[in-house]
Amino acid sequence: MREFDHAAAEAARARQDQLTKPPGSLGRLEELALFMAGWQGRARPRLERxxxxxxxxxxxxxxxxxxxxxxxxxxxxxxxxxxxxxxxxxxxxxxxxxxxxxxxxxxxxxxxxxxxxxxxxxxxxxxxxxxxxxxxxxxxxxxxxxxxxxxxxxxxxxxxxxxxxxxxxxxxxxxxxxxxxxxxxxxxxxxxxxxxxxxxxxxxxxxxxxxxxxxxxxxxxxxxxxxxxxxxxxxxxxxxxxxxxxxxxxxxxxxxxxxxxxxxxxxxxxxxxxxxxxxxxxxxxxxxxxxxxxxxxxRGALACHDGMATFAEAGIGAGVD
Structure with a gap:
C-alpha cells in the first residue's frame, strides 16, 4: 500500500508560501492542494484525468x-x-x-x-x-x-x-x-x-x-x-x-x-x-x-496552487500583506 509522500507535500507547502497571497488565505483550498500533492507524490499535483x-x-x-x-x-x-x-x-x-x-x-x-x-x-x-x-x-x-x-x-x-x-x-x-x-x-x-x-x-x-x-x-x-x-x-x-x-x-x-x-x-x-x-x-x-x-x-484548489504567480514572478515585494 502506498503512503503519503511528506516530501512532496512539504514542497507544495513551500510553493503555497511563495504565492501572491497572505499565507493560509485560501484556507481549505490550500489544505486540499497539499493533500493531493502528498498522495500524487508531486509538488504540483494535477487533475488531467x-x-x-x-x-x-x-x-x-x-x-x-x-x-x-x-x-x-x-x-x-x-x-x-x-x-x-x-x-x-x-x-x-x-x-x-x-x-x-x-x-x-x-x-x-x-x-x-x-x-x-x-x-x-x-x-x-x-x-x-x-x-x-x-x-x-x-x-x-x-x-x-x-x-x-x-x-x-x-x-x-x-x-x-x-x-x-x-x-x-x-x-x-x-x-x-x-x-x-x-x-x-x-x-x-x-x-x-x-x-x-x-x-x-x-x-x-x-x-x-x-x-x-x-x-x-x-x-x-x-x-x-x-x-x-x-x-x-x-x-x-x-x-x-x-x-x-x-x-x-x-x-x-x-x-x-x-x-x-x-x-x-x-x-x-x-x-x-x-x-x-x-x-x-x-x-x-x-x-x-x-x-x-x-x-x-x-479543481479550483489545484488551479490556484499551480497557476498563481509567486511574489518573485510577479515582481511584488515580500513585505506586501
Whole structure:
C-alpha cells in the first residue's frame, strides 16, 4: 500500500508560501492542494484525468418493507445513468470526470440480513474484485458513488455495527421513508445487529451486504495501492468504505469525504471518522453527486496552487500583506 509522500507535500507547502497571497488565505483550498500533492507524490499535483465509478446492487432487505420504491428501480436508474439522464451525468460533465456505471448482478439480490448472512465469502470477494478491477491506474483522482434500492438500510447497519450506538442514531429517510417504512428500517437494523457480530471488513460485508458496498471497498483498496486519491460520496459510500477500518485504522487516509449528506447518520459517521467533508449542501441523492461537486472545488484548489504567480514572478515585494 502506498503512503503519503511528506516530501512532496512539504514542497507544495513551500510553493503555497511563495504565492501572491497572505499565507493560509485560501484556507481549505490550500489544505486540499497539499493533500493531493502528498498522495500524487508531486509538488504540483494535477487533475488531467478524473474517474467516477458508480456501483449498483440490489438487496434482499427490501423484502422487509424498508423502502418506498421497489427493487426494480435500481435497474431503471442504471439505464438512466447510461442514457445520460441522471444528476451524476450532468455533474460529471461539468466537473470533467469520466463516468462509468457498473451494475453488480442486479437480477440476484443479496439475501435478507435479518434472516442470515447477506453474502457468502466468495460473493464478497467477487464484488470487491469487480470494484478493484474498475479502477483506472492512469487516473489522477477517483470519485465513488452507488445506486441500490434499500442500501441506506445497509449503510445504517454497517455504521452501527462498526461504531456502536442505537439504530435510531443511524437510520434516516433515505429515498423518503417515513411512518411504517421508517419503523421497518429501524426494526431491520436492530434485528441485523442482534443476529450478526462481524469483526472484520470481509465479515461485515458478508453479514450485511451489499455488492455495491463491497465494490466500493475493493476500489478504495486498489486506489491505495496505486497512491490514487479518492473522493467518497455521502452516507452510503462513506459507510461502505469505513468497513475497511476494521482491518486497518489508516485505510481511508487517501480519501476525502466529498460532502456532508443531509441523511442524519452521515454527520455522526463523519465525526466518528474524524474527517472533514469538502462541502455541506444538504444533498442526499447518492450516485456520486456530492463527490462530483467536490471535484469542482478540488479543481479550483489545484488551479490556484499551480497557476498563481509567486511574489518573485510577479515582481511584488515580500513585505506586501
Amino acid at each position: 478524473a474517474q467516477a465509478l458508480v456501483f449498483a446492487g440490489n438487496h434482499g432487505i427490501v423484502a422487509q418493507g424498508v423502502n418506498p420504491f421497489p427493487a426494480e428501480v435500481t435497474a431503471q436508474m442504471v439505464r438512466n445513468f447510461r442514457a445520460g439522464g441522471a444528476a451524476i451525468n450532468q455533474l460529471c460533465r461539468v466537473a470533467g470526470a469520466e463516468l462509468s456505471v457498473l451494475p453488480l448482478e442486479l437480477e440476484r439480490p443479496t439475501r435478507d440480513f435479518t434472516l442470515g448472512a447477506a453474502m457468502e465469502a466468495a460473493e464478497v470477494q467477487a464484488a470487491m474484485q469487480a470494484g478493484a478491477t474498475a479502477v483506472d491506474p492512469g487516473a489522477d483522482v477517483l470519485l465513488l458513488g452507488e445506486m441500490g434500492i434499500g442500501n441506506s438500510t445497509v449503510a445504517a447497519v454497517q455504521a452501527a455495527s462498526g461504531f456502536g450506538g442505537q439504530p435510531a442514531d443511524w437510520v434516516g429517510p433515505g429515498t423518503g421513508a417515513e411512518g411504517a417504512i421508517l419503523r421497518n428500517k429501524l426494526r431491520a437494523v436492530a434485528e441485523g445487529l442482534a443476529r450478526h457480530r462481524p469483526d472484520s471488513a470481509a465479515a461485515t460485508l458478508a453479514a450485511f451486504g451489499g455488492r455495491e458496498q463491497a465494490a466500493i471497498c475493493g476500489a478504495v483498496m486498489r486506489a491505495r495501492q496505486l497512491g490514487l486519491p479518492v473522493i467518497l460520496d455521502g452516507f452510503i459510500c462513506t459507510a461502505a468504505a469505513s468497513v475497511l477500518l476494521r482491518d486497518d485504522a489508516g485505510a481511508l487516509a487517501h480519501c476525502l469525504i466529498g460532502h456532508e449528506s443531509a441523511e442524519p447518520g452521515h454527520r455522526r459517521l463523519i465525526a466518528a471518522l474524524g474527517m472533514r467533508p469538502v462541502l455541506s449542501l444538504d444533498m442526499r441523492l447518492g450516485e456520486g453527486s456530492g463527490a462530483a461537486v467536490a471535484l469542482m472545488v478540488l
